[in-house]
Amino acid sequence: MHTELSCAWSVLNQEHFLDPFIIMAKTNSSPQDLIALSLKAKTFAYSPYSKFRVGAALLTHDGAVFTGCNVENACLTLGICAERVAISKAVSEGHREFKAIAIASDMVDNFISPCGGCRQFMREFGLQWEVYLSKPDGSFIKSTVEALLPVSFGPEDLLKCETICTKESL
Numbered sequence: 001m002h003t004e005l006s007c008a009w010s011v012l013n014q015e016h017f018l019d020p021f022i023i024m025a026k027t028n029s030s031p032q033d034l035i036a037l038s039l040k041a042k043t044f045a046y047s048p049y050s051k052f053r054v055g056a057a058l059l060t061h062d063g064a065v066f067t068g069c070n071v072e073n074a075c076l077t078l079g080i081c082a083e084r085v086a087i088s089k090a091v092s093e094g095h096r097e098f099k100a101i102a103i104a105s106d107m108v109d110n111f112i113s114p115c116g117g118c119r120q121f122m123r124e125f126g127l128q129w130e131v132y133l134s135k136p137d138g139s140f141i142k143s144t145v146e147a148l149l150p151v152s153f154g155p156e157d158l159l160k161c162e163t164i165c166t167k168e169s170l
């Protein structure tokens, strides 16, 4: 684990570390690498209201990594979580298939757990991908989107309602 973490930190110390394609070339995308990237992303958190910093690092099917941090707003309800920032960055650049997301916070004694909204946001892109809930020391719980959001509602369900498709409803 120490070797893998050193690898991740050496990646982070290089210029352009936020470029997903450079990260793809330089890491083996282990959970430890992804967590190290989420910890780095956390340092960019804009959280003047809650003072609660969160970072996320999202690994795509093709090995790219997109990071995110929480971004709060003086209009308090407009803040966005780190996970949703990372997913939106990936989707907006053409990536919709995900392998894993790592989440980091400053909580020393607790693994950061994604909010319900972020679980639903993850679920939009599948149930069978991994979620690493981490602590600042790099320790983590490995879960999945499905385990975090059982019996969920997703895009497939919209296709199951006949009334949407029948002429009577028009």
Ligand SMILES: O=c1ccn([C@H]2C[C@H](O)[C@@H](CO)O2)c(=O)[nH]1
Pocket (backbone or CB within 6 Å): 047, 050, 052, 053, 054, 069, 070, 071, 072, 079, 080, 081, 082, 083, 103, 112, 113, 114, 115, 118
């Ligand atoms: O998994 C989580 C939990 C919380 N937050 C953010 C939202 C808000 O900015 C702050 C406090 O809830 O932390 C995240 O980004 N991800």
Ligand SMILES: [Zn+2]
Pocket (backbone or CB within 6 Å): 081, 082, 083, 084, 114, 115, 116, 117, 118, 119
């Ligand atoms: Zn959230």
